[in-house]
Structure formats: C-alpha cells, structure tokens
Amino acid sequence: MNDLIPLMVIIPIIAAILLNVLHGKNSLVKIVSFIIAICLPLIPLLSNYGLHYFGGHSPLIDNGDLLNSLPSFISNTNLSNLHIGITYYFGGLQKAILFFLFLLGFLAIFITINERKRSSGSYMFLIFMALGSVTAMLLSDDIFHMYIFFEIAITAQVGIILSSNDDQRYETAMKYMILGSIGGPILLTGIGFLLGLVGSVNITDISNAVKNGLIDPISPVFLFSFGLIFFGWIYSVGLPPFHTIKSAIYSKATPSGSAILQALSVVIFLSFGLAILRIYSHLPFINGFIIFFSLCGMILSITMALIETDLRRIIGFLAVGELGYLGLGFGIGTKLSVTAALFQGLNELIITALLFIGFGVILQLTKTSNINKLGGLIESHPKIAIMVLIGGFAMAGVPPLNGFQSKLMLIQSALNANFPELAIIMILISIVTFMTFIKIFHSAYLKPKPKDLTIEKSLVPRSTILSIAILLIICIVLGLMPELVVKDFSVFVGGLI
Amino acid sequence: MIDVQLAALLCSGCFILVGLYAAIFLDNIIKKIIGISFIEEGANLFLITLAYKPKGVVPILLPNMSPDWFITNSAYPLPHALVLTSVVIGASTLAVILAIAMVLYKKHGSLSASEILGDSNE
Numbered sequence: 001m002n003d004l005i006p007l008m009v010i011i012p013i014i015a016a017i018l019l020n021v022l023h024g025k026n027s028l029v030k031i032v033s034f035i036i037a038i039c040l041p042l043i044p045l046l047s048n049y050g051l052h053y054f055g056g057h058s059p060l061i062d063n064g065d066l067l068n069s070l071p072s073f074i075s076n077t078n079l080s081n082l083h084i085g086i087t088y089y090f091g092g093l094q095k096a097i098l099f100f101l102f103l104l105g106f107l108a109i110f111i112t113i114n115e116r117k118r119s120s121g122s123y124m125f126l127i128f129m130a131l132g133s134v135t136a137m138l139l140s141d142d143i144f145h146m147y148i149f150f151e152i153a154i155t156a157q158v159g160i161i162l163s164s165n166d167d168q169r170y171e172t173a174m175k176y177m178i179l180g181s182i183g184g185p186i187l188l189t190g191i192g193f194l195l196g197l198v199g200s201v202n203i204t205d206i207s208n209a210v211k212n213g214l215i216d217p218i219s220p221v222f223l224f225s226f227g228l229i230f231f232g233w234i235y236s237v238g239l240p241p242f243h244t245i246k247s248a249i250y251s252k253a254t255p256s257g258s259a260i261l262q263a264l265s266v267v268i269f270l271s272f273g274l275a276i277l278r279i280y281s282h283l284p285f286i287n288g289f290i291i292f293f294s295l296c297g298m299i300l301s302i303t304m305a306l307i308e309t310d311l312r313r314i315i316g317f318l319a320v321g322e323l324g325y326l327g328l329g330f331g332i333g334t335k336l337s338v339t340a341a342l343f344q345g346l347n348e349l350i351i352t353a354l355l356f357i358g359f360g361v362i363l364q365l366t367k368t369s370n371i372n373k374l375g376g377l378i379e380s381h382p383k384i385a386i387m388v389l390i391g392g393f394a395m396a397g398v399p400p401l402n403g404f405q406s407k408l409m410l411i412q413s414a415l416n417a418n419f420p421e422l423a424i425i426m427i428l429i430s431i432v433t434f435m436t437f438i439k440i441f442h443s444a445y446l447k448p449k450p451k452d453l454t455i456e457k458s459l460v461p462r463s464t465i466l467s468i469a470i471l472l473i474i475c476i477v478l479g480l481m482p483e484l485v486v487k488d489f490s491v492f493v494g495g496l497i
Numbered sequence: 498m499i500d501v502q503l504a505a506l507l508c509s510g511c512f513i514l515v516g517l518y519a520a521i522f523l524d525n526i527i528k529k530i531i532g533i534s535f536i537e538e539g540a541n542l543f544l545i546t547l548a549y550k551p552k553g554v555v556p557i558l559l560p561n562m563s564p565d566w567f568i569t570n571s572a573y574p575l576p577h578a579l580v581l582t583s584v585v586i587g588a589s590t591l592a593v594i595l596a597i598a599m600v601l602y603k604k605h606g607s608l609s610a611s612e613i614l615g616d617s618n619e
Contacts, residue, residue, distance in 0.1 A: 071565055144579050151586045155593055162597075170600050171614055174526070177594045181533040182520055184590070185540040188583060189513065192544045195576060 004047035005090045005139065006054070008098060011040065012132030016125045023121025030113050033124040037109040040102040040131070044095045057085030078214070083202040088139040092488025097267065097346060098135055100474070104263050104353050105131045107467040108256040111357065114463035123163050127260060130156035134264050137271040143191050143229075143279075144201040146271060150187070150236060153264055154180045157249065160261060166252045176249055179235060179242065187232025193225035194279070207278045217282040226280050230289070233276060237269040238320045239297040239327065244304070247316030251369075255360020256467075258312070259353035262319050266349045269323055270342065273330050277338070278496065287333045291422070294327025298429050305436050311359055311369040314440055318395065318433060319352040328426065329410050332417050335490070335497050340409035342489045347402040347478065351395045354471040358388035361464060362444050365456050371440055376449025384460065385445045387468045392441060394475045396434035402478035409486075505546040512539030526598050526608045530591070537587040541580045548576040 015036040022029050060067045060080040067075050108127060133153040137146045158173045158180075166172075195201055197219075198209045209215050215222055233239075238246025246265065250258045280286050301321030308314045326348070329341020361384055362377060363369050378385045394401035397408075407430060414423040449455075478484065512535050519532025549572065556574035558567050598608070605613050 071568070144582075148582055148586055151590060155590055158593060158597075170597055170604065174594070174597045174601060175614055177590070177597060178520065178529060178533065181590055181594060182517070182536060185513070185533075185536045185587075188540040189543055192540065192547060192576075195544070195579075196547045199573070199575075201575070201579070 002048050002050045002052055002090075004043055005050070005052040005088050008040075008043050008047070008090075008139065009088075009132050009136045011036065011043070012128040012135065016128035016132065019121045019128065020125035021121070023125075025121070029121045029124060033109050033128075034113060036128070037102075037106040041099050041106060044090075044098040044102065047090060047095070049091050049095070050089075052088040052090070053083075054086040054088070057083075059083055078209075078212070081208065082200050082205050083141065086145050087141040087202065087204075089141050090139060091492050092485075093342060093492040094138055096485045096488060097138060097270065097342075097349075100346060100349055101131065101134070101263055101267060103470075104259060104349065107353070107357075107470065108260050110463050111256045111461070111467055112254075114461045120163070122159075126156050126159040126163065130160065130260060130264055134267040134271070138267055140271075141203050142201055143194065143203055143206070143275055146275065147184070147187055147191055147232075150232075150268065150272075151180075151184050153268065154184070154236075157261055157264060160254075160257045161249050161252050164252055164254045164257060169252045172245075172248050172252045175245055179245060183232050183235035186228050190225045190228030190232065193221050193228065197221055197225070203275050203278055210279065210282055217280075218284075223283070226276075226283060226286075229272075229276060229279075233269075233272045234293055236272060237265055237323055239293045239323070240300055243297055243301050243317070243320045247301070247304070247313055247320050250316035250319060250356070251310060251312035255357050255363070258316075258356040258360070262352045262356065263349045265319075265323065266326075266345050269326055270345050273326070273341075274496070277330060277333075281333070281497075287331050289331075290327050291331035294324040294331055295422075295425065297321065297327065298324030298425075302429055302432050302436065306432070309371050311362065311371055311374070311440060311444065312356075313369075314371070314436065315352070315355050315359055318355075318436060319348070321429065321433070322348050322352070322395065324429075325407065325410055325426065328422060329413065332413055332419060332422070333497070334413055334417050335493050336416060337410065337413035338493045338497060339486060339490045340406055340413050342493070343482065343486055344403075344406035344410060346485060347394070347406050347475075350471055350474050350478075351391055351403055354391040354468055354475065355388065355395065357464060357471070358384060358391060358468050359440075359444070361460050364460070365458075366453060367456075368453075371443035373450060373453060374444045375447035375453065376445075377455070378445040379449075380455055381460065384465065384468065385441075387472050388445075389441055390472055391468075391475065392437035393434075394479070396437055397430045398434070400476075400479045402475050402482070405479055405482040405486075501551070502546055502549045505542060505549065509539045509542035509546060512536070512542060524610050526601065526610050526613070529610060530594055530598060533594070534587075534591060537583075537591075541583055541587070544576045544580050544583070548573040 019029055019033055067080055105127060130153055133149040136149040140146050158177055161169050161173045194206055197215050198206045210217055235242050250261055253261055298321045301317045305314045305317035325344045326341045329337045394403040397404045411423045411426050516532040516535030516539060520529050523529055553572040554570050556571040601613050602608055
C-alpha cells in the first residue's frame with residue numbers, strides 16, 4: 001500500500017487544520033485529536049516500503065513511451081534520469097522513526113487532553129502540524145521540500161513554546177525566531193547554489209551528479225553551498241553556537257511540549273544529516289567538520305548542564321548534548337557508525353521524552369524547577385521516581401537499556417574506524433551524563449524535603465504515569481532486542497554508503 | 498551594458514549582507530525584523546536570478562511554439578515555483594515574528610533587543 005506514504009504527511013496536516021477550525025468546541029477537539037493521534041502510528045506499520053512520486057511524475061527513464069517521444073538531447077542524456085516531481089522514500093528507517101514519533105505525538109496529546117479541562121484546538125493544531133512537517137522532512141528526497149517543512153516546523157515549535165505559561169516564553173520565542181529567520185534563508189541560499197549547479201533540488205539527482213563527475217566536489221560554489229547548508233543544519237539541531245537557545249526553548253515549553261520539541265529536533269537532525277551525507281560525502285573534510293561541531297556540542301552542553309540549577313534547563317542541555325552522539329556517528333562515516341547514530345537518534349527521541357514528562361511532574365507538584373529548592377519527593381511519588389531513574393540510566397548508557405546498546409555500537413564503530421580518542425570521549429561524556437543525572441535525581445527525590453517546599457496534594461494524572469511507563473517499556477524492549485530496529489537501519493545505511 | 502544576471506546576483510548579495518548586519522548589530526527589534534526580511538528577499542532574488550536567460554521567453558508552451566525552440570529559449574521554471582513557495586513561507590514567519598514583537602512591546606514598553614532579550618536566562 002504505497003498510497004499510504006503521502007498520507008503520513010497529509011493526515012496530520014488536515015487534522016491540524018480541522019482542529020484549528022474546531023477550536024472552542026472542547027469535547028469535539030478532544031475526541032477528534034485522540035482518534036487521529038491513536039490512528040497515526042498505524043500508518044507507518046501498514047504502509048509498504050517504496051517510493052511515491054507526487055503527481056505520478058516518475059523519472060523519464062521509468063516511462064519508456066514518453067522518453068522515446070522526446071528529443072534526443074533529453075532521451076540520450078542524464079536529463080532522462082532526473083526526478084521531475086517531489087519524491088517520497090519510505091523504508092525501514094522511516095517506518096521505525098515515524099512509528100515512535102507518532103506514538104510520542106499520541107502520548108503528548110493524551111497527556112494534554114487529560115491535564116487540561118479545556119483542550120485548545122490551536123495547541124493540537126501546532127502538535128499535528130509539527131508532526132506532519134518533520135514527517136515530510138524524513139520522507140522527502142527533495143531538499144527544497146525539506147526546507148519548506150523545516151520552516152513550518154520552526155514556526156510550530158515557536159507556537160508550542162508560546163502555549164506554555166512560562167513568563168519568559170515570548171522572549172525565548174523571539175530569540176529563536178530571529179535566529180531561525182536568519183538560518184532559514186541562509187539554508188535556502190545554499191540550496192540555490194546546488195540548484196544552479198545541478199538544475200535540480202532532488203537529493204538523489206544532486207548525489208548522482210557528484211558521483212558521475214558532473215560537479216567538481218571541491219569547486220568553490222559547491223563548497224559554499226556546503227557551508228550555507230551546514231550552517232542551517234547546526235542551527236536547526238542546536239549544535240554550537242546554538243546549543244543555549246535550543247536548551248532554553250525546551251525549558252520554556254510544557255513537559256509534553258518539550259518532549260515533542262526534542263523529537264522534532266532529532267528527526268530534523270537525522271533528515272538533514274542524511275541529506276548532507278548523501279550530497280557532500282565526497283568532500284574530504286566533511287567527517288572532521290561534523291565531528292568537530294558534535295564534540296563541541298557534547299562538551300559545551302554537558303558543562304552547562306553541570307553548572308545549571310534549573311531542572312528543565314539541565315534536561316535540555318543533556319538532550320542537546322546527546323545529539324552530539326548522533327553527529328559523531330555521522331562524522332565517523334562508516335556503515336556501523338551511521339547505523340548506530342540512527343539507533344541513538346531513535347533512543348534519544350524516547351528517553352528524553354520520558355525524562356521531560358517525568359521531571360515535568362515535579363514542576364506540576366512543586367511549582368519550582370530549581371534543584372536547590374527541591375527534595376523529598378520519593379516519599380510521595382516513589383513509582384515515578386523509579387521510572388525516571390531508569391530513564392536516566394538509559395540516557396547515561398547503563399546496560400541493558402536502549403541507550404547502552406546504541407552507545408556501545410557507537411564506541412565500537414569509533415574503535416573499528418581507528419578513532420580510539422573519540423571512543424574515550426564518548427565514554428567520559430556518558431559518565432558525566434550519569435553524574436549529572438544522579439545529581440538532579442538526588443536533589444529532587446532523595447535529599448530531605450526543604451521546610452519551605454510545598455508539594456501539592458493533587459494526584460498525578462494517570463495519563464502521565466501511563467505515558468512514562470509506555471516509554472520506559474520501549475526503552476527496556478529496545479535495550480533487550482535492539483535487532484528489532486537495527487537490522488532495518490543497517491539495510492538503509494547499506495544502500496547509502 | 499551591465500549584465501542583468503550579474504547585477505541581480507550582486508544585488509541579492511547586498512540584500513543578504515545588509516540584512517545580516519541589521520539582524521545582528523541593530524538593537525531595535527523592528528529593525529532586526531526588517532533586516533530578516535532583507536535576507537529572505539535576497540535569497541529569493543538569488544533563486545530568481547538563477548532562472549534568468551538572456552532574451553529568453555516565459556516558460557509557458559503556447560500552441561504556435563515548437564517544443565525544440567521552446568526548450569532552447571524558455572527560462573528555467575523551477576526556481577520561480579520554488580520562490581513562490583518561499584515567499585509564502587517567508588510572509589508567514591514574518592507575521593509570527595511581528596506578532597511576538599507586538600506582545601513584547603506591550604509587555605516591556607520598549608523595542609530594544611538588549612533591554613528585552615538581554616536579561617532572559619539564555
């Protein structure tokens with residue numbers, strides 16, 4: 001059922017528009033958003049692998065009758081291979097990532113429906129629009145199409161930040177928008193240079209043009225396009241110098257909103273990262289470039305997390321730092337390392353969502369996220385404490401959880417590729433992540449309760465506990481059976497490298 | 498006579514540079530937003546310039562044109578389509594950023610970026 005491929009983008013977008021129209025009709029918004037959100041994860045599971053050509057515009061070479069009727073300077077040249085329309089590719093990687101992304105979207109909506117007496121159609125609009133836009137980015141084989149949905153995702157992210165109750169949300173949103181509005185056109189200019197060189201914005205066409213020698217991979221125009229697109233990439237994923245603003249937006253949103261924001265960042269990272277690898281893999285310095293920025297991201301973020309006292313900012317910095325592992329996997333550039341990076345991306349999506357939602361409970365109960373003012377929560381909420389603790393272990397790479405499996409693969413790939421220093425850095429960063437996590441866990445749960453801290457008597461919604469439990473089960477299952485997804489990832493990477 | 502394509506390319510480069518200067522170095526948020534708009538339009542002009550063809554025709558195939566002649570003489574239509582989409586996206590993001598600027602002005606009574614954004618914790 002290849003027709004389901006575009007529906008993964010179309011359904012969230014139509015749902016977003018519908019829910020925005022229904023804004024104000026509380027029960028209708030709740031019912032419609034719940035039904036659509038629970039159905040969405042099924043689409044990637046039911047869809048067949050393959051390509052979808054929008055408008056039926058397949059490359060001319062696949063359409064013999066039409067090709068023979070065209071002039072010879074089209075039919076006998078590379079023009080016949082060009083992708084005329086937008087192409088979506090759906091494979092094992094997309095299936096796994098989209099299933100878990102939609103599941104996370106469902107959990108975020110489930111929590112929102114249960115937490116808020118009045119469900120906002122506009123907020124649901126933002127979540128569905130964000131899901132639809134990053135899905136399009138992951139599926140698309142067209143870099144301009146990716147850029148358009150990247151801009152939509154940025155705007156949806158800003159909307160999610162603004163829908164929280166944080167006092168500083170407008171200031172943070174403005175900073176993010178200013179940076180995004182600079183990063184977006186710079187990315188577009190880079191795409192323009194590629195268009196000027198190849199005449200197409202299809203990633204496969206551009207990649208083929210480089211492989212076949214039609215483009216000199218060290219020509220100034222090609223290098224300039226790399227610089228511009230790389231800048232757009234590091235902005236979108238929060239690698240330095242954008243790591244502080246990225247962690248700030250996580251801390252300003254609601255807990256379930258932060259989980260969605262981080263999931264968007266991970267999918268954008270993977271989509272643009274894979275596009276960059278496919279187009280620019282012939283550049284001699286690309287690996288070093290990616291490794292450098294990823295290492296900076298990891299080290300700076302973990303350092304900031306160590307000195308920070310705001311719980312949500314700490315998780316934000318840890319989440320941004322974890323993205324550095326993905327970058328290292330891409331930077332090492334072997335089949336094993338890229339597979340490990342993709343697996344780490346999937347794990348990151350699940351683990352950080354668990355931590356954002358889990359620690360969000362603390363904010364809900366105590367109205368503070370300052371770790372110096374917290375303490376003693378294990379007495380009142382031991383179940384959540386244990387689940388969050390295991391989630392933190394997964395992030396730090398403690399066996400047998402999913403974070404351990406992906407980090408082990410990354411370390412093995414670094415050793416196999418003769419980068420022992422990178423393996424050592426990854427182990428050290430994991431240890432520091434573990435220490436940071438233990439510090440915040442101790443401050444919030446184990447430390448004696450400060451006298452001036454008031455813990456609300458209200459019960460934590462069951463939807464929140466259930467969501468944390470589901471995410472935790474996924475962490476354990478993927479930790480015990482990583483081959484459930486790694487096999488498909490490996491097949492995808494095999495076709496790439 | 499000045500090459501139109503080269504002039505447009507230089508112009509788009511100037512737009513982007515002026516926009517970058519305004520967005521990074523000017524303190525007034527509205528001026529920053531104007532700078533951002535300059536960068537967006539510079540990028541759009543750059544794309545449009547790529548499609549330019551000296552003495553070319555609009556890429557619409559009319560009944561009296563032979564396909565061979567049309568292919569040789571028409572401008573490249575893809576960048577036009579891309580810019581059309583980009584303009585819409587740019588206008589939308591500009592609307593959002595202006596709306597946030599309005600809220601910030603009501604909240605702080607000022608449009609100074611250093612005053613409004615400088616003291617937040619990032």
